[in-house]
Amino acid sequence: MSVGEIAGLIAAIAAVALVGFSAVPLLKLGRVLEETRLAVRDIGHNAVPILVELRGTVTATNDELGKLSLVTNDVAKVTANATVVAENAAQLSTVFSTTLGGPLIKTAAFTYGLRQAVSGKRKAK
Numbered sequence: 001m002s003v004g005e006i007a008g009l010i011a012a013i014a015a016v017a018l019v020g021f022s023a024v025p026l027l028k029l030g031r032v033l034e035e036t037r038l039a040v041r042d043i044g045h046n047a048v049p050i051l052v053e054l055r056g057t058v059t060a061t062n063d064e065l066g067k068l069s070l071v072t073n074d075v076a077k078v079t080a081n082a083t084v085v086a087e088n089a090a091q092l093s094t095v096f097s098t099t100l101g102g103p104l105i106k107t108a109a110f111t112y113g114l115r116q117a118v119s120g121k122r123k124a125k
Helices: 003-099 101-124
Strands: none
Touching (some): 003 101
């Protein structure tokens, strides 16, 4: 055997060893990719029922939000009516104090003066 043949034999053995050492990680990588493929398939199969349920939940939520919108509109109407009632009560109070307040105060003052006058005559006797 010549030096060239020995060098070729060593190179061939090194190439076989490199392929042998590379085969183990490649086999492990193949298993990892297979597990990944199975996981993705399971996720795809399990995601469909979840998405169907989520769609039902979103539909029910939208229905409830529609009902809440109606209630909110009704509350706004009631609040507006309560504001009108409060304004009317304030105006009625103003009208009452204007029309009856003056004469009522005069009547109260007159009756007070009358009581004072009557009680003054009784003390004088």
